[in-house]
């Protein structure tokens with residue numbers, strides 16, 4: 067029997083989006099402001115990612131860098147890493163890209179409500195963290211004290227420099243920022259050193275604090291060790307993990323961490339769910 071044309075399930079069907087604006091964040095990273103061509107909101111929560119597709123180049127998972135509280139458009143911070151992200155960096159306002167998603171488990175907002183938050187990110191990890199920071203900015207009554215800790219390789223490598231300055235100036239946030247190496251021209255006057263050095267001076271109440279950690283793989287163990295020294299338990303530490311992904315929807319098995327699928331069971335995990343799994347951190 068012919069049931070007519072065979073449509074792929076919506077999980078595999080990209081929808082058309084228009085790039086509204088492109089901004090340079092650093093020489094290797096750009097911020098894309100994007101809108102669905104049908105005008106519908108993306109419908110994401112902080113911590114989720116989308117699969118970006120470009121005809122002829124394939125797909126790549128990219129975290130949503132903006133909060134759903136700023137709806138209508140969404141933003142992606144993209145590092146030029148290879149073929150698809152390289153092609154994306156050549157796009158301009160008005161160009162079309164395909165998007166599937168949003169996918170993945172977001173931050174557990176109900177468990178964060180009323181808690182003091184320690185938002186710790188390194189390098190490109192500030193892109194997914196920005197979605198949560200913007201959410202906290204827009205819903206200030208839902209959270210306790212919010213501390214933002216961010217480390218980058220150098221002053222020039224810092225993402226969202228204007229927003230970092232605004233968060234530093236805001237009474238809503240306590241910001242501690244650092245870079246591994248200062249600029250040679252000497253214009254930078256902030257902290258220089260590893261991000262782990264920013265954690266010991268922080269005064270926190272372990273039973274009222276949730277720490278969220280997003281960064282390069284090398285950062286997790288050292289940051290988690292410092293958090294544990296401060297008495298923050300594994301049930302109060304959240305991590306967002308990156309794995310090589312293909313389908314993004316739990317079908318291909320490329321992203322597994324033992325029995326877990328990073329694309330569906332994550333990318334956001336409570337530390338006590340994954341810390342004993344081989345290769346998780």
Ligand SMILES: Cc1cc2nc3c(=O)[nH]c(=O)nc-3n(C[C@H](O)[C@H](O)[C@H](O)COP(=O)(O)OP(=O)(O)OC[C@H]3O[C@@H](n4cnc5c(N)ncnc54)[C@H](O)[C@@H]3O)c2cc1C
Pocket residue numbers: 115125126127128129130143144145146147148149150151152190193194307308309310311333
């Ligand atoms: C859940 C998730 C969220 C992500 N969010 C962002 C984001 O917000 N911004 C951003 O710039 N990047 C993000 N990435 C990484 C991004 O998906 C890869 O950089 C991208 O797939 C590279 O595609 P490409 O075709 O340009 O590179 P390719 O030509 O495929 O590969 C270039 C290099 O990148 C490496 N690579 C490919 N995929 C990954 C991956 N998943 N993780 C690490 N290295 C990879 C390859 O091994 C190779 O060395 C995220 C990845 C995941 C899994």
Ligand code: FES
Pocket residue numbers: 310311312313314315316317318319320321322327328329330
């Ligand atoms: S990316 Fe295919 S199963 Fe996770």
